[in-house]
Amino acid sequence: MLRPAALSFALLCCHAAACASPLPDYPFVSASGKAEQWLAPDIGELQFDVVAQRRDGALALAEVEEASAALAAQFAAAGVDAADIDAFELGKKSVAVVAQAGEELAFSTAISRHFTVRVRDLRAWPDYIAALLAHKAVDNLGVAFDRVDRAQVEQRLLLEAAQNARRTAADLAQAFGRKPGAAVAISRTPPDKLGGAFGFAGAAAETAAARTPAARGNAVPAAIQFGQTVHAVFRLK
Structure with missing residues (x-):
């Protein structure tokens, strides 16, 4: 027979188990x-980076700015609205250059800018992809499709x-x-x-x-x- 204290404890455990169920x-x-x-799909999105790497960071920056302007002009000429082109802030990082035997390790500067372009006329999609793939400054190309x-x-x-x-x-x-x-x-x-x-x-x-x-x-x-x-x-x- 359970003692009162043990009985109270058993009832408390049963109550807790019931509440936790x-x-x-x-x-x-x-x-x-x-x-x-x-x-x-009736709308597409292009995502890519414009990248340049030089030992002189100023040269890398100039190349990215030039390529960015050229691509923006190319999309505008193809009928893409400026509001559908998002150009993000510049990114910068140092990249180690493989040194030859006896040479000190050198570093170059990589400058990049990420772009997102919404394409509302998918008839020109293959031309956009071909142009980006052929551009030497374009990297990390990705695509997505959706419906309005x-x-x-x-x-x-x-x-x-x-x-x-x-x-x-x-x-x-x-x-x-x-x-x-x-x-x-x-x-x-x-x-x-x-x-x-x-x-x-x-x-x-x-x-x-x-x-x-x-x-x-x-x-x-x-x-x-x-x-x-x-x-x-x-x-x-």
């Missing part, structure tokens, strides 16, 4: 819904994902002779506080970022992916 005190069903669509109506696309897919989650919950509940009621927890990603008890353990986080498939050469991809995922918990009727 992530399970709700009502029957529920959890489900996830996903919706995705591949759509043709991204917000509307994501909103529609979000509603479709939510409807899919409810249909899945209804199918699960019907298999046990129940029906899903009101949603009591909703999340685009698996809620950390709900964890495995709500069926979300180990689920990968979904984002609505567009995924760009590989394109041949300098071509614009035929389509990019948009997607939304919804996780929900429904009270069972």
Whole structure:
């Protein structure tokens, strides 16, 4: 027989365990819904650095300024609006030059400037890529594609994902002779506080970022992916 002190301690442990349980005190069903669509992009983005390296830092700076001005003029002549060209602050670093036997280690100065260019007319995209690849001062070239109506696309897919989650919950509940009621927890990603008890353990986080498939050469991809995922918990009727 437990003594009063031991009994109080046991009851306290049981109470703490009950309070710490992530399970709700009502029957529920959890489900996830996903919706995705591949759509043709209508806007692109070029990201690159203009770089020059010389032992004389002033010469490197002059080369970067000259190349930057030439590229900006080239994009403007091609019809890219100045507001769609972002030129960032200059970067500078010292680079060790490999010394010959018996020579002291020397250093050169590398000057760089990062550019982001938004391209709204993708018909000229291959020409832009070819010009940047051929330019000796351009380094770290990267590309991305998107749609100007991204917000509307994501909103529609979000509603479709939510409807899919409810249909899945209804199918699960019907298999046990129940029906899903009101949603009591909703999340685009698996809620950390709900964890495995709500069926979300180990689920990968979904984002609505567009995924760009590989394109041949300098071509614009035929389509990019948009997607939304919804996780929900429904009270069972």
